[in-house]
Amino acid sequence: MENYISYSQISEALNSKKTTVTALVDQYLQNIESKKHLNAFLEVWADEAKAAAQQIDKKIADGTAGKLAGMVIGIKDNICYKNHKVSASSKIIENFTSLYSATAVERLLVEDAIIIGRLNCDEFAMGASNENSAYGTVLNDFDNTKVSGGSSGGTAVSVQAQLCHAALGSDTGGSIRQPAAFTGTFGYKPTYGTISRWGLIAYASSFDIIGPVTKSVDDTQLLLSIMAGADEYDATAIQEPTNDFSFDLGTQKQRIAYIQETLDMEGVQPEVKEATFKLIEKLKAEGHIVEAISLPELSYVIPVYYTLTTAEASSNLSRYAGMHYGLRSKNAVDLETTIRKSRTEGFGPEVKRRIMLGTFVLSSGYYDAYYTKAQKVRRVVANKTAEIFKNYDFILSPTTPTTAFKIGEKSNDPIQMYLADIFTVHANIVGIPAISFPYGNDNENMPIGLQLMANHKQDAKLLAMVKNIRPNIL
Amino acid sequence: MSESIYDKYETVIGLEVHTQMLTKSKAYCADEYEYGANPNTQVSPISLGHPGTLPKHNLEVVKYAVKMGLACNCTIAEWQHYARKNYFYADLPKGYQITQDKTPICTNGFIEIKLKDKEPKRIGITRIHMEEDAGKSMHDQDVYNTLIDLNRAGVPLIEIVSEPDMKNGEEAYQYLTEIKQLVKYLDICDGNMEEGSLRCDANISVMLKGSKVFGTKVEVKNMNSFRNVQKAIDYEVKRQIEAIEAGKTIVMETRSFDAQKGTTFTLRSKEGAADYRYFPEPDLPPLRVTQAFIDDVKQQMPALPKALFHKYTTEFGLNEYDANVLIESKEIANYFEQILAFTKNIKAAANWMMTSVKAYLNEQALHITDFKLQPKQIAEIIALIDGGKVSSSAAQKVFAAMIEKPAESAENIAQQLNLIQESNTDELQKWIDEAIAANPAKVAEYKAGKQSLVGMFMGDVMKLSKGKADPKIASKLVKETLDKQ
Numbered sequence: 001m002e003n004y005i006s007y008s009q010i011s012e013a014l015n016s017k018k019t020t021v022t023a024l025v026d027q028y029l030q031n032i033e034s035k036k037h038l039n040a041f042l043e044v045w046a047d048e049a050k051a052a053a054q055q056i057d058k059k060i061a062d063g064t065a066g067k068l069a070g071m072v073i074g075i076k077d078n079i080c081y082k083n084h085k086v087s088a089s090s091k092i093i094e095n096f097t098s099l100y101s102a103t104a105v106e107r108l109l110v111e112d113a114i115i116i117g118r119l120n121c122d123e124f125a126m127g128a129s130n131e132n133s134a135y136g137t138v139l140n141d142f143d144n145t146k147v148s149g150g151s152s153g154g155t156a157v158s159v160q161a162q163l164c165h166a167a168l169g170s171d172t173g174g175s176i177r178q179p180a181a182f183t184g185t186f187g188y189k190p191t192y193g194t195i196s197r198w199g200l201i202a203y204a205s206s207f208d209i210i211g212p213v214t215k216s217v218d219d220t221q222l223l224l225s226i227m228a229g230a231d232e233y234d235a236t237a238i239q240e241p242t243n244d245f246s247f248d249l250g251t252q253k254q255r256i257a258y259i260q261e262t263l264d265m266e267g268v269q270p271e272v273k274e275a276t277f278k279l280i281e282k283l284k285a286e287g288h289i290v291e292a293i294s295l296p297e298l299s300y301v302i303p304v305y306y307t308l309t310t311a312e313a314s315s316n317l318s319r320y321a322g323m324h325y326g327l328r329s330k331n332a333v334d335l336e337t338t339i340r341k342s343r344t345e346g347f348g349p350e351v352k353r354r355i356m357l358g359t360f361v362l363s364s365g366y367y368d369a370y371y372t373k374a375q376k377v378r379r380v381v382a383n384k385t386a387e388i389f390k391n392y393d394f395i396l397s398p399t400t401p402t403t404a405f406k407i408g409e410k411s412n413d414p415i416q417m418y419l420a421d422i423f424t425v426h427a428n429i430v431g432i433p434a435i436s437f438p439y440g441n442d443n444e445n446m447p448i449g450l451q452l453m454a455n456h457k458q459d460a461k462l463l464a465m466v467k468n469i470r471p472n473i474l
Numbered sequence: 475m476s477e478s479i480y481d482k483y484e485t486v487i488g489l490e491v492h493t494q495m496l497t498k499s500k501a502y503c504a505d506e507y508e509y510g511a512n513p514n515t516q517v518s519p520i521s522l523g524h525p526g527t528l529p530k531h532n533l534e535v536v537k538y539a540v541k542m543g544l545a546c547n548c549t550i551a552e553w554q555h556y557a558r559k560n561y562f563y564a565d566l567p568k569g570y571q572i573t574q575d576k577t578p579i580c581t582n583g584f585i586e587i588k589l590k591d592k593e594p595k596r597i598g599i600t601r602i603h604m605e606e607d608a609g610k611s612m613h614d615q616d617v618y619n620t621l622i623d624l625n626r627a628g629v630p631l632i633e634i635v636s637e638p639d640m641k642n643g644e645e646a647y648q649y650l651t652e653i654k655q656l657v658k659y660l661d662i663c664d665g666n667m668e669e670g671s672l673r674c675d676a677n678i679s680v681m682l683k684g685s686k687v688f689g690t691k692v693e694v695k696n697m698n699s700f701r702n703v704q705k706a707i708d709y710e711v712k713r714q715i716e717a718i719e720a721g722k723t724i725v726m727e728t729r730s731f732d733a734q735k736g737t738t739f740t741l742r743s744k745e746g747a748a749d750y751r752y753f754p755e756p757d758l759p760p761l762r763v764t765q766a767f768i769d770d771v772k773q774q775m776p777a778l779p780k781a782l783f784h785k786y787t788t789e790f791g792l793n794e795y796d797a798n799v800l801i802e803s804k805e806i807a808n809y810f811e812q813i814l815a816f817t818k819n820i821k822a823a824a825n826w827m828m829t830s831v832k833a834y835l836n837e838q839a840l841h842i843t844d845f846k847l848q849p850k851q852i853a854e855i856i857a858l859i860d861g862g863k864v865s866s867s868a869a870q871k872v873f874a875a876m877i878e879k880p881a882e883s884a885e886n887i888a889q890q891l892n893l894i895q896e897s898n899t900d901e902l903q904k905w906i907d908e909a910i911a912a913n914p915a916k917v918a919e920y921k922a923g924k925q926s927l928v929g930m931f932m933g934d935v936m937k938l939s940k941g942k943a944d945p946k947i948a949s950k951l952v953k954e955t956l957d958k959q
Contacts, residue, residue: 080526088525099519102526199526205756234757235530312756315560318569319523335620339562362751363562371753
């Protein structure tokens with residue numbers, strides 16, 4: 001099928017009657033079928049998508065179609081869609097049907113987007129390779145022996161492999177950006193609170209956010225402008241209007257910092273480093289100020305991240321107890337065994353590891369040493385980051401130390417796996433916007449992703465800057 | 475007489491009172507709640523703890539908590555931080571309760587309790603914080619299963635924690651009475667302990683008199699009336715003293731009250747107590763309570779019983795007993811004050827409230843809010859008496875008749891019943907002359923000095939007038955007429 005990089009191309013094709021929404025949906029459905037081995041989709045709502053396509057085709061003919069007519073979207077399996085199953089890729093709510101739609105989904109539907117199915121991910125969004133899904137690993141379409149990245153692996157691969165035009169993921173510590181880097185797509189984590197979390201199954205509430213994976217910054221801007229904005233159902237959503245994400249930086253020169261430690265760190269793949277320097281040189285050549293800075297606190301971000309996110313997760317996941325919905329152990333005989341056995345049987349090993357870690361750091365006697373300490377370091381990192389943004393507009397780094405790794409390579413070493421997030425967790429700890437965009441390939445022709453971060457609520461500026469960089473596109 | 479073992483000890487009691495807020499919707503979602511609705515009908519994905527749902531602030535709850543804080547002379551915190559209290563239970567859908575931990579909305583207050591024949595005593599309020607209720611587990615509805623009703627899940631509560639300032643069951647009883655009166659005055663809770671909208675746990679310890687170290691604290695739960703709180707405390711104090719005297723040690727534990735036996739029994743030991751793993755609620759950003767907000771709440775607050783008591787006993791000159799009866803509930807006090815909008819006769823208004831109105835309400839088992847007569851109508855009756863138009867006894871008849879015909883004015887009713895007193899001297903003179911003419915012998919006795927016979931003639935006049943003669947004027951005329959004989 002035609003490879004539409006941005007929605008404007010689809011829109012043009014529809015307006016000039018080169019294609020129809022029905023034809024697009026059929027093509028995506030065919031692609032999904034032929035790429036079933038990637039294991040990106042957990043469920044495809046084919047009939048519904050076809051029916052919606054017909055209606056939207058009619059709307060287009062009538063001139064009443066919404067801003068996303070013809071946009072076919074997949075959603076990560078931790079985003080609720082009314083009367084559809086949502087499982088967070090976990091056995092514990094395998095057959096759970098949501099009674100309501102996430103605000104983000106609701107807003108997409110209003111503009112005539114078509115939700116084609118739910119996408120595989122790491123269980124409860126905990127992972128960096130999609131190997132923690134209860135429903136199997138997602139394969140990277142460029143090399144089926146390699147991981148998709150995670151936790152939004154299905155999200156990234158669905159866009160990479162043209163199974164849908166764009167997809168929603170969620171990002172708690174890099175879960176959108178890291179798989180985007182591994183798949184050569186654009187992965188965007190907005191400023192915390194830009195998109196309502198209502199309907200996003202919580203992993204770590206003060207870090208989580210929904211964001212899109214796309215093939216162009218234009219689409220990121222478009223989707224953001226539709227999903228963003230205050231929501232009475234999310235008290236942590238930014239209240240002031242945030243819907244204008246189109247911004248033109250023009251030829252204005254920018255100040256860009258890169259954190260020396262991110263490139264000096266052991267384990268950064270040489271080609272990733274080269275790609276970063278290549279961009280630095282390009283930006284300098286264009287007249288931007290690009291300078292190395294030091295952020296020694298970077299070595300704390302992983303411990304801080306795992307202390308705080310597991311603490312929140314241990315509480316957020318308490319509701320899955322075999323009681324009111326979801327899996328109830330057949331071996332349960334009373335209240336305690338219902339809770340204990342249901343959770344033992346329903347959760348996978350990584351989720352259990354994080355629940356135990358989080359329970360530990362919150363327990364009395366350890367709370368101050370871990371949770372309180374981590375909160376303090378979070379504040380320190382935030383302050384240091386704010387300092388950086390006094391002098392710079394953006395912070396540049398690789399998205400990940402390496403390109404997509406082999407399936408199974410790190411699955412027995414949680415610490416190694418956690419380090420895959422080292423450059424991405426920073427943005428979640430501080431709540432700032434960050435994007436991963438493709439920038440070159442490594443020796444094995446796997447895509448390299450670079451990350452640009454901006455200060456709080458500077459989403460529009462950040463997206464405009466990436467547009468100016470003109471990353472290489474699939 | 476030797477000193478009783480009980481006199482050697484001093485008792486230390488602190489109460490934790492949970493009161494259910496009467497807000498229209500739940501604490502963190504829009505579900506409505508009403509006691510007694512069909513199980514699991516007042517729920518939503520939020521109160522059911524469905525995946526992806528989030529709590530939202532209910533400003534009404536904050537307002538209610540501020541009201542109670544002000545009424546208890548507390549300091550109100552500027553920033554409201556919320557916390558999660560984590561524990562697993564069947565009727566707690568989220569697996570945690572949203573509450574306040576280190577930063578309660580109200581701190582450092584007090585209330586005064588009235589004790590028989592003693593000066594009022596001040597009981598410190600350590601803190602008041604906002605939280606949400608859990609659902610209800612019903613263990614006795616089904617032989618094999620515990621049934622869960624989640625209607626109550628998420629209903630807002632405030633927990634009022636007292637200082638350990640109480641010394642016995644009676645003080646605890648009075649404290650609860652005050653708390654209940656306050657929440658009802660403030661209209662934030664209906665104070666119904668039987669329905670569970672007001673719940674109380676007691677922390678009780680004993681120590682030798684003069685000791686500076688508190689004894690081991692025992693928590694007693696499951697008391698469903700104020701009297702039972704009192705009984706449970708008195709039982710527990712006795713039990714602890716006897717145990718210590720018998721050489722046993724008191725263990726830190728939670729006990730339950732058995733209302734049938736009037737005793738307490740071990741529910742669980744504190745050693746195995748849950749670690750609630752409190753931490754800041756990440757779904758609710760801190761909420762600022764501004765001085766303007768507090769001032770606004772202050773504006774909306776009714777006069778509180780203590781202020782009313784002061785006003786009634788000083789400004790109105792009522793005795794303490796009457797004042798206490800009138801302030802018992804806000805509605806009674808309101809009604810009383812509304813009468814005063816139409817009459818200057820405060821004493822009469824108080825009397826009517828204390829006697830006829832109260833008697834009628836008691837007799838009919840009615841609440842003042844269901845009383846058919848308007849305060850203005852009571853004032854009309856008072857005016858009829860004060861204006862000499864009806865006698866006090868006739869006024870009772872007017873009152874009774876008015877309840878049947880609440881749409882009519884008191885004067886109309888008095889007229890219809892022919893109860894208006896005759897104060898026209900010509901009319902009165904006719905009856906007096908008739909009475910005197912009928913009793914020449916008694917007139918002679920009067921003339922001979924038996925002044926008390928005026929009363930007898932008055933009786934005759936009243937009879938002849940069928941009770942309509944204005945007694946004041948009539949008695950003056952009787953005397954004058956007799957003297958002229």
